[in-house]
Amino acid sequence: xxxxxxxxxxxxxxxxxxxxxxxxxxxxxxxxxxxxxxxxxxxxxxxxxxxxxxxxxxxxxxxxxxxxxxxxxxxxxxxxxxxxxxxxxxxxxxxxxxxxxxxxxxxxxxxxxxxxxxxxxxxxxxxxxxxxxxxxxxxxxxxxxxxxxxxxxxxxxxxxxxxxxxxxxxxxxxxxxxxxxxxxxxxxxxxxxxxxxxxxxxx
Numbered sequence: 001x002x003x004x005x006x007x008x009x010x011x012x013x014x015x016x017x018x019x020x021x022x023x024x025x026x027x028x029x030x031x032x033x034x035x036x037x038x039x040x041x042x043x044x045x046x047x048x049x050x051x052x053x054x055x056x057x058x059x060x061x062x063x064x065x066x067x068x069x070x071x072x073x074x075x076x077x078x079x080x081x082x083x084x085x086x087x088x089x090x091x092x093x094x095x096x097x098x099x100x101x102x103x104x105x106x107x108x109x110x111x112x113x114x115x116x117x118x119x120x121x122x123x124x125x126x127x128x129x130x131x132x133x134x135x136x137x138x139x140x141x142x143x144x145x146x147x148x149x150x151x152x153x154x155x156x157x158x159x160x161x162x163x164x165x166x167x168x169x170x171x172x173x174x175x176x177x178x179x180x181x182x183x184x185x186x187x188x189x190x191x192x193x194x195x196x197x198x199x200x201x202x203x
Contacts, residue, residue, distance in 0.1 A: 005031055008059045008088060013052045019186035021052040022120070022148055026178030026195050030146060033175075033198055034060045034116065039144050041066075041115030046131055048072035048095055049120070051081025053148075057118065058090035068093040069114075071100050071121075101127060105134045114139040120148035123189075125163040132171065132201075141201040146177070151193025152184055161193050174198040 009031075015023045022030075030053070034043070043057050048070040057068045070093065072078050078095050085093050100121060117135040121127065128147070135145055153159045164171055178195030 005059055008055055012055055015183060018052060020049040023178050023183050023195060027053060027056045029177040031056060031060050037144055039115035041113040043068045043116045044114045045070035045118045046100055047121035048081045049077050051084040054081055055085055055088050055090065058085055058093050062090060062092050070095045071098040073099055101130060105138050116144040118146045123149045123152060123154060123160055124158040128160050128163050136201055141203055145199040147199060148196045150197045151191055153190045153192055155188060170202055172200040172202055174200050
């Protein structure tokens with residue numbers, strides 16, 4: 001198990017090489033969370049991009065006997081992600097072309113059993129609120145919720161952190177993930193805090 005995870009972690013591209021992915025530390029953290037927290041159901045990723053984090057989810061899911069479903073809007077990214085997952089030999093993934101803000105998440109029959117939702121899509125407060133609403137609808141209050149780009153402020157001043165600061169009565173930060181500083185040097189926007197968070201929906 002450790003050898004396979006180490007191989008994927010050491011060979012996949014990270015945020016210092018490709019802006020639209022996660023850092024190596026974030027990938028390590030998401031693996032640790034999924035291994036150390038028992039959860040029922042499969043894994044849903046919102047925002048596949050090129051698949052560099054998707055393959056980590058696939059590796060963990062393969063070891064745990066689970067499946068990965070991933071939503072991505074861009075056809076070119078889907079093609080790249082499918083090729084990457086296939087190149088690593090992962091068959092336990094379905095990458096679905098979908099506009100997550102223009103259609104319901106539960107219109108596809110696969111969502112009978114989701115236990116973890118990883119959100120890495122549009123990082124405005126409005127879109128993130130919609131992501132969380134749909135995540136709860138699909139996976140329930142006990143699901144593992146992980147969000148990337150927590151501490152990133154967009155050019156127009158939007159951020160996931162701002163949304164969560166306003167909604168502490170609804171969402172609790174369980175742990176911070178990835179890097180704390182200088183983790184978005186290839187991308188746009190200003191880093192003001194941690195790369196990601198694990199969340200708990202408060203009843």
